[in-house]
Amino acid sequence: MKKFYALLLTAAMVFSLTACGKDSGSGQQTSAGADKQQESAPVQEESAAPAETTAAEPEEEAVETVTLNVAYMPNYASLWAVLTGIDQGYFAEEGIEITLWQFADGPSEIAAMEGGSIDLAYIGHGAHKLCINGQATIFAPSSVHSTDRIIVVPSSGVTSVDDIANLAGKKVAYNAGSSSETALNGALAAAGLTMDDIDAYEMDATNMVAAMSSGSVDACTAWNPYSVQILNNCEGAIELEFATDSVNLSSWICLPEYAEENRDILVRFSRALYKAMAYASQEENWDYAVGLYAKECAKDKEACLVETGDATWFSADDVKNGIADNTMQDYYTRQQQMFIESGAVEGEVPLENYVLFDVMQEALGN
Numbered sequence: 001m002k003k004f005y006a007l008l009l010t011a012a013m014v015f016s017l018t019a020c021g022k023d024s025g026s027g028q029q030t031s032a033g034a035d036k037q038q039e040s041a042p043v044q045e046e047s048a049a050p051a052e053t054t055a056a057e058p059e060e061e062a063v064e065t066v067t068l069n070v071a072y073m074p075n076y077a078s079l080w081a082v083l084t085g086i087d088q089g090y091f092a093e094e095g096i097e098i099t100l101w102q103f104a105d106g107p108s109e110i111a112a113m114e115g116g117s118i119d120l121a122y123i124g125h126g127a128h129k130l131c132i133n134g135q136a137t138i139f140a141p142s143s144v145h146s147t148d149r150i151i152v153v154p155s156s157g158v159t160s161v162d163d164i165a166n167l168a169g170k171k172v173a174y175n176a177g178s179s180s181e182t183a184l185n186g187a188l189a190a191a192g193l194t195m196d197d198i199d200a201y202e203m204d205a206t207n208m209v210a211a212m213s214s215g216s217v218d219a220c221t222a223w224n225p226y227s228v229q230i231l232n233n234c235e236g237a238i239e240l241e242f243a244t245d246s247v248n249l250s251s252w253i254c255l256p257e258y259a260e261e262n263r264d265i266l267v268r269f270s271r272a273l274y275k276a277m278a279y280a281s282q283e284e285n286w287d288y289a290v291g292l293y294a295k296e297c298a299k300d301k302e303a304c305l306v307e308t309g310d311a312t313w314f315s316a317d318d319v320k321n322g323i324a325d326n327t328m329q330d331y332y333t334r335q336q337q338m339f340i341e342s343g344a345v346e347g348e349v350p351l352e353n354y355v356l357f358d359v360m361q362e363a364l365g366n
Contacts, residue, residue: 063095066265071101071109071121074297075224076290076307077143077250078122083292084285085276094268100296104205107177110136113255120269124223125248125335126178129344131354132336137259139356140252140270140363141319142277143311144331148183148248151227154236156218161242164191171199173208173220179248180205183221185342190242209233224307225299247331250311259356266356270363274316281315320364323357 072078082098085091091098101118103109106127112118113136122142123131131138152158157166164187174184188194201217208220212230222230231237252273259266280289286308294301314322322328332355339345351357 063268065095065097067097067099068119068265068269069099069101069117071103071112071118073105073109073122073124074102075310076293076304077124077224077310079293079296080280080289080313081142081273081276082122083296084280084289085272087292088276088279090272090275091269094272096265096269096272105175105178105180106130110253113258119258120252120254122250123253124179124250126175126180126182127253128249128251128335129339130177131251131253132339132345132349134256134354136253137256137354137356138251138253138332139259139266139359140273141314141322141328141331141360142250142252143313144250145248145311148179148186148221149227149239149241150183150187150219150221151212151230151234151237151239152219153212153215153234155215158219158240159238161190161240164188164240164242165193167191167219168193168197169199170218171201171216173201173203173211173217173222175205175208175222176202178205179223180221182248182338182342187221187240187242212237224310225297228303228306247334248311249331249335256354259359263359266359267363270359274319274363277314277319278316281313281318316364319360320366323360323364323366328360329357 070082072082082100086098101112103112103121106121106123107130109118109121109123110127110130113121121136123136127136128138130136150164152167156170158164167188172184174180184200185195188198201211203211205222205226208217208222209226209229211217212220213233220230227239231239252270254262254266279285287305290304290308291301293299293307294304319328322331329351332351336345336349336351340348
């Protein structure tokens with residue numbers, strides 16, 4: 001009997017030493033995993049086989065959370081997708097926190113990026129010439145439209161698109177470097193006029209409201225929300241829409257050096273943005289997107305609904321298919337040609353110099 005107990009004790013000591021040797025050579029197991037194994041392991045008899053261990057599945061690498069300062073203008077075109085992405089949690093899924101900063105126009109946004117206070121920005125059509133000239137890089141398209149508008153009051157002598165030529169010698173306000181200047185050049189060209197034929201006043205879009213209301217100018221080219229304010233505040237003001245031979249694009253941009261150093265962030269931001277665009281571009285979801293925009297800018301929602309007609313809002317499929325069949329490339333090519341013809345851009349620039357189609361494709365899963 002004593003021999004039996006001695007033999008049993010020896011076997012227990014050997015098993016204990018063997019188990020300790022295995023644990024010390026692992027280097028993989030966490031203390032929490034070890035505790036769990038000890039709690040669940042059954043008491044083993046002398047003849048029992050060692051328990052099989054299962055390798056733990058590798059954990060997914062955590063995405064670094066980044067906070068981005070994003071510039072926008074207080075209109076639906078600027079906010080429809082980014083606010084949807086924030087509200088739906090698409091940016092949070094990519095580990096992105098967004099701080100929104102309001103600006104009056106695209107050139108001001110690019111200046112802020114150059115100053116280091118803004119990371120990414122939405123721009124309207126006019127500021128694209130700064131991208132063509134190398135000041136910024138486009139990494140995602142947002143919307144497109146093929147018409148422009150000009151607002152006139154009775155003193156202009158203009159009552160329809162057929163008599164825009166009556167602007168000759170009149171005072172006209174515009175915002176240089178933005179879609180406002182582009183629209184004015186288009187209106188004048190359609191009437192056979194140039195800037196030299198009018199009394200042009202360059203001013204901030206916010207000042208156009210006061211200038212039109214006071215009668216200081218006879219016409220202007222503005223965009224929402226300023227155009228709506230002018231129409232509401234100026235007696236007899238009308239907005240004339242005219243077709244152009246080019247396309248007016250809006251896009252998301254950053255500085256060239258930011259794109260070189262932060263490609264992963266651009267892809268993540270774009271991936272979330274395209275999810276938002278896929279949702280908010282659908283007409284049945286416009287009311288939702290307008291609600292977010294109206295709340296962000298403290299505006300009346302019903303008054304904001306009219307802005308949904310300002311452009312064609314790209315869905316993710318529009319961008320993906322548009323790159324595949326060269327529609328997107330054609331948009332940016334035609335836009336550049338328009339700037340060349342107007343003298344805003346000196347000569348042709350390869351699209352790949354300032355449009356990151358590869359980032360678009362990666363974010364879309366192409």
